[in-house]
Structures are given as C-alpha cells and as structure tokens.
Amino acid sequence: MTETIHDLIGVGFGPSNLALAIALHERQSPVDALFLEARPGFAWHPGMMIPGADMQVSFLKDLVTLHNPASGFSFLSYLHERGRLERFVNRKSFFPSRVEFNDYLGWAAAKLGTICAYDQRVTAIEPVERQGQITLLRIRAEDECGCVTTRLARQIVLAPGGAPHWPAPFADHQGVPGLSHSSDFTHAVLPRVRPGQSVAVIGGGQSASEIFAALAAHPAGLSVDLILRGHALKPADDSPFVNEIFDIAHTDLLFGMPPRQQQAFRQDFAATNYAVTDTDLLQQIHGLLYEQSVIGEERLALRRDTAVAGLRPGPAGLALTLKTPQGRQDRHYDHVILCTGYRREAETLGLTGIASWIQCGQPDRQYRLPMRPGFLPAIHVQGYSEQTHGLSDTLLSVLAVRAQEIAASVEAAHRGQLLAAE
Ligand SMILES: Cc1cc2nc3c(=O)[nH]c(=O)nc-3n(C[C@H](O)[C@H](O)[C@H](O)COP(=O)(O)OP(=O)(O)OC[C@H]3O[C@@H](n4cnc5c(N)ncnc54)[C@H](O)[C@@H]3O)c2cc1C
Known part of the structure; x- marks a missing residue:
C-alpha cells in the first residue's frame, strides 16, 4: 500500500499541538500538516476533570490571545459562541473551571475539522534513507484494535505531554x-x-x-x-512579581543564561509549580x-x-x-x-529509531532538535525544554506565542526542503 507523505506530522494533540495547528491555519501556511492523537477524541487530562477544580492560569493565556487577541479561536470567542460571555463576566474571575477550559479546547479542536486523526497512538518513528541521506520519517501508529497505519513525514513536531x-x-x-x-x-x-x-x-x-x-x-x-x-x-506562589517568570519575555531571558544559572533559576521558582x-x-x-x-x-x-x-x-x-x-x-x-506527577524524558518521545542521528545538546531557541548532517527532516518538540526555555514550557502560559515561533521555524525548514529538492 502506498504511504501518504505529509509535510508535517504532529505527535499528540493536546493544547501544545492544538495551538500549533491553529497557528498554521491562521497563517494560511503552505505546510500540509496532520496531527496524530492516541485518544479516541479530544480530551485534556480527562482523568482529572474534578468537579469544582479551577484553572491555574488566566483565561487570557488561551490558545491564541497573547499572540492575537482578535483571533476567532480565543476563549472569549468560545464564550460568545456558547452564549455565556456576560455570565462569565459576572463570575468576576480570570480562572474558568477545568471542565469549561476542556470544553473550550475541544471546541477549538473541532473548529479545525479533520486536521487530527484520533485513536492513532504513535508507536515508532523510523528514518527513511535515500542516497545516504535521511529524507523522510516513517511514523507508525496503532489504533485501539491493534491496526497499524504508517505515514511518511518531512518534519515532525512532538508534543506527547508527560508520562x-x-x-x-x-x-x-x-x-x-x-x-x-x-x-x-x-x-x-x-x-x-x-x-x-x-x-x-x-x-x-x-x-x-x-x-x-x-x-x-x-x-x-x-x-x-x-x-x-x-x-x-x-x-503555590502566584504573586504578581513571581508570576512574571511565565511572561513571554522570560523565555529569551532563560535561554540566554548559562546552564548553571538556568538550573538555579528553575530551582528558585520551583514553588510556582x-x-x-x-x-x-x-x-x-x-x-x-x-x-x-x-x-x-x-x-x-x-x-x-x-x-x-x-x-x-x-x-x-x-x-x-x-x-x-x-x-x-x-x-x-x-x-x-x-499523585507523583509526570515524567518528560527522551524515551517518552519515541525517538529510539532515530536516536543515533540526534546530536548532543538541547533543542534550539525555536524548539528544534539538533540533528547530525545528512538528516533532513526537522524535529521540533513542545513541552520538553523546561531546562533551557523555563518553567512555562510544560504549562499553558506561552502556548500561543510558542506555536507561532514553531510554525515559523517549520515553514522555514519547509522552504529549505523545497529548495533542496529543486
Ligand atoms: C490535572 C492537570 C491540570 C493542569 N492545569 C494546568 C493549568 O491550569 N495551567 C497550566 O498552565 N498548566 C496546567 N497543567 C499542565 C499541563 O501540562 C498543560 O496544561 C498542558 O496539558 C500541556 O499540553 P501538551 O499538549 O504539551 O500536553 P498534554 O496535554 O499532555 O497532551 C499530550 C497529548 O499527546 C497524546 N499522546 C501522548 N503520547 C502519544 C503517542 N505516542 N501518540 C499519539 N498521541 C500521544 C496524549 O494522549 C495527549 O492528548 C495541568 C496539568 C495537569 C495534569
């Protein structure tokens, strides 16, 4: 059977890759993207939908607003469409319930149509070699019944969350x-x-x-x-000056620090999260x-x-x-x-098939993994750069802006691939 080639395959369709899908959509990106999600439908931490639990960030840190407050994918657009805007205002809180934020995320995912294939757990990512170079990645995904589908991608963005x-x-x-x-x-x-x-x-x-x-x-x-x-x-320390560490500008600040300082900074502010x-x-x-x-x-x-x-x-x-x-x-x-938390380790990313191609070092500022010469597909990661990009990396605070940064980097890699193919 012939395998479909996508410009981009996103692994996981939680808030991080959902924000990226919206960014590509709103940029009218030439990149043809498909996202693969293990769950049967959109769901944000479904096992922790505790009635009465509230969000720990402002609704203004939704999928889009910090980049583009006029976007049709904002939490306010969602409230407006659902007919709850005024009632939400009367609630006098920046913090929606977790149940409502999950409903918002699901609403945004549904607006994008078929950009995500659900019930597709990615089980392997393998290099495809042509004339001594890795030109494509083969992504294997399994559905709940064990049926395997393979697809080819010129680039991938990994956002599987924590295990x-x-x-x-x-x-x-x-x-x-x-x-x-x-x-x-x-x-x-x-x-x-x-x-x-x-x-x-x-x-x-x-x-x-x-x-x-x-x-x-x-x-x-x-x-x-x-x-x-x-x-x-x-x-949890969510006082205003401390909370500034989740501001967009802090990603550059953290990224610019030497590793020891980054570590000290993270430890200093660990009580935020x-x-x-x-x-x-x-x-x-x-x-x-x-x-x-x-x-x-x-x-x-x-x-x-x-x-x-x-x-x-x-x-x-x-x-x-x-x-x-x-x-x-x-x-x-x-x-x-x-209640022992989550681990975000390289193994969770499912990259064992291409591990030998990954150069030592962290993702760059645009969240792209450093690969050895001869490896052409770009690999970006979301939620796996806390060490270098700061405590906001595993949270929602920088989602809207990070999605734009990655979209721009994906498009630049795409242009490079088109030029190389000419
Ligand atoms: C209960 C809870 C509440 C939280 N509340 C907040 C909050 O209020 N504010 C905040 O800033 N942060 C909060 N967080 C932090 C949380 O990490 C982020 O909110 C957000 O979920 C990160 O999004 P993500 O897309 O990177 O990861 P996730 O939301 O974890 O999404 C990853 C997705 O990838 C899928 N996936 C994983 N492996 C595969 C695979 N192999 N193949 C295909 N799909 C795969 C998963 O099924 C999942 O849907 C909370 C975390 C938890 C656990």
Whole structure:
C-alpha cells in the first residue's frame, strides 16, 4: 500500500499541538500538516476533570490571545459562541473551571475539522534513507484494535505531554486492583469507591490536594489519608512579581543564561509549580481537618513526614509500609492513588529509531532538535525544554506565542526542503 507523505506530522494533540495547528491555519501556511492523537477524541487530562477544580492560569493565556487577541479561536470567542460571555463576566474571575477550559479546547479542536486523526497512538518513528541521506520519517501508529497505519513525514513536531510517574515501590505493581495514578482518578477511582472504604492519596502537590478534597466530600463517607514526605502542604506562589517568570519575555531571558544559572533559576521558582497547592484549596483542606477535630471524627488524616517504603497487595486490600520519624507501620487501604506527577524524558518521545542521528545538546531557541548532517527532516518538540526555555514550557502560559515561533521555524525548514529538492 502506498504511504501518504505529509509535510508535517504532529505527535499528540493536546493544547501544545492544538495551538500549533491553529497557528498554521491562521497563517494560511503552505505546510500540509496532520496531527496524530492516541485518544479516541479530544480530551485534556480527562482523568482529572474534578468537579469544582479551577484553572491555574488566566483565561487570557488561551490558545491564541497573547499572540492575537482578535483571533476567532480565543476563549472569549468560545464564550460568545456558547452564549455565556456576560455570565462569565459576572463570575468576576480570570480562572474558568477545568471542565469549561476542556470544553473550550475541544471546541477549538473541532473548529479545525479533520486536521487530527484520533485513536492513532504513535508507536515508532523510523528514518527513511535515500542516497545516504535521511529524507523522510516513517511514523507508525496503532489504533485501539491493534491496526497499524504508517505515514511518511518531512518534519515532525512532538508534543506527547508527560508520562504518569510510577516511582518505587509502586512501579512493579502497575495493574494491581486498587492502585492507580492521579491521571486516571475521575474514570478509574471515583466510579469504584464504595461506602466506608479507605483511600491513601500519596503526594504533596496540587493533584494530591484536589483528590483529597474530592474524596473527603464524597457521599460514600470514605476514610482518606493524605500521605506526604514533607512536613506541610505548601502554597503555590502566584504573586504578581513571581508570576512574571511565565511572561513571554522570560523565555529569551532563560535561554540566554548559562546552564548553571538556568538550573538555579528553575530551582528558585520551583514553588510556582512543583509540590505546591493553591492557597484557597489549602485553606479548604485545613478547614476540613479542623471541622473534623471539632466533631471528634477521625475519617480524614494528613500523614506528614511519611514515606511509603513498601506495598503488598493482599486479600485485605493494599498494605502500605509507612516510614515515619517514629518508625515503620503497616496500614491497609482499599485504594491507593499516586499523585507523583509526570515524567518528560527522551524515551517518552519515541525517538529510539532515530536516536543515533540526534546530536548532543538541547533543542534550539525555536524548539528544534539538533540533528547530525545528512538528516533532513526537522524535529521540533513542545513541552520538553523546561531546562533551557523555563518553567512555562510544560504549562499553558506561552502556548500561543510558542506555536507561532514553531510554525515559523517549520515553514522555514519547509522552504529549505523545497529548495533542496529543486
Ligand atoms: C490535572 C492537570 C491540570 C493542569 N492545569 C494546568 C493549568 O491550569 N495551567 C497550566 O498552565 N498548566 C496546567 N497543567 C499542565 C499541563 O501540562 C498543560 O496544561 C498542558 O496539558 C500541556 O499540553 P501538551 O499538549 O504539551 O500536553 P498534554 O496535554 O499532555 O497532551 C499530550 C497529548 O499527546 C497524546 N499522546 C501522548 N503520547 C502519544 C503517542 N505516542 N501518540 C499519539 N498521541 C500521544 C496524549 O494522549 C495527549 O492528548 C495541568 C496539568 C495537569 C495534569
């Protein structure tokens, strides 16, 4: 069967590649692009659609506004089209609910029509050699039934997001009933909890706090332990001067720093995003625990300074060995939920087939990977340059502008390929 050749194939169709697809569309780009998405339809973190959870960035940091406030793909255009613009204004908040922002993203994806093929999990990216040069990439994708489709691309943009992190001692127990990652919370845990069951939530960041609060309020009257290694749940710093690190200009600032300074800068501002919780949610959780102490209940617990040293599945549920400054103890739970974050490592990118062509070093300022001579396809990455481009790289803040930068770089590579082919 002949394989279709695309100028560009995008791997993953979350907000990053969705913003790129819009940028190419609005630029009336000559680049013929197709995006491949593993999920059966558009969905943004579907396992964390916790009712009542709000966005952590302003709606003005949508897919387009920071580049072009007049775009028809803005959050405001979405509200207008949905007939909710005035009601949203009356809400007096910059922060839509996560459910509404997901609906906005899905609306924008649908407006683009068939630019994305869903139920296409990319499983391999291989080089295609012609006369000693790599001229194309072969992209293998599998659907849910295991049917494989291969396509050829002159360029790719990789934006697969992070992979759920399963640290020790949990990594060897993936698939064990009752054990799950926060990324599956709303579809794998919520429908399965039964009255009076016990749940351990592991982690000290935003996801752990959101899940703890949701389970605490669940009508099933669950016993919920929030187990964290640290001594306290800490607040996310979103104060105005600190928040400037997510401004567009900071990408250039970070990129211009020597590696050691970049690292120090990231560490200095880690409390904007890592192992921290929004202050209003912290107060809500504190209030829940306080109220419980007033009525003399012990259904909810914050187990601080506690590390999980072992896990044993058994007939009485999941036994966790907890290590505290006072010693070790075993506790049994019906459900254990890991809120241990995501990993963004080179392996997640699926580039093993072309690894030998990648030169040492980081993506350039335009997010393009450095490749050895003789490798013609351009490879851009989104969400994999936090080290060099700053903490906004894995978030939504710079999405609209980064998409334009990558679109321009893709078009420049495309022109170069056309010239080389003449
Ligand atoms: C619960 C939660 C809430 C968040 N809230 C905020 C927020 O309020 N503000 C903020 O700035 N950031 C937030 N973030 C950070 C988040 O990373 C970004 O919001 C955003 O999702 C990044 O977009 P992305 O497209 O790079 O990655 P993702 O959204 O992860 O999308 C990647 C897509 O690639 C697909 N994919 C992966 N592998 C393959 C493959 N092999 N083949 C085909 N498709 C593949 C996935 O199915 C997914 O659809 C949140 C993160 C989480 C987990």
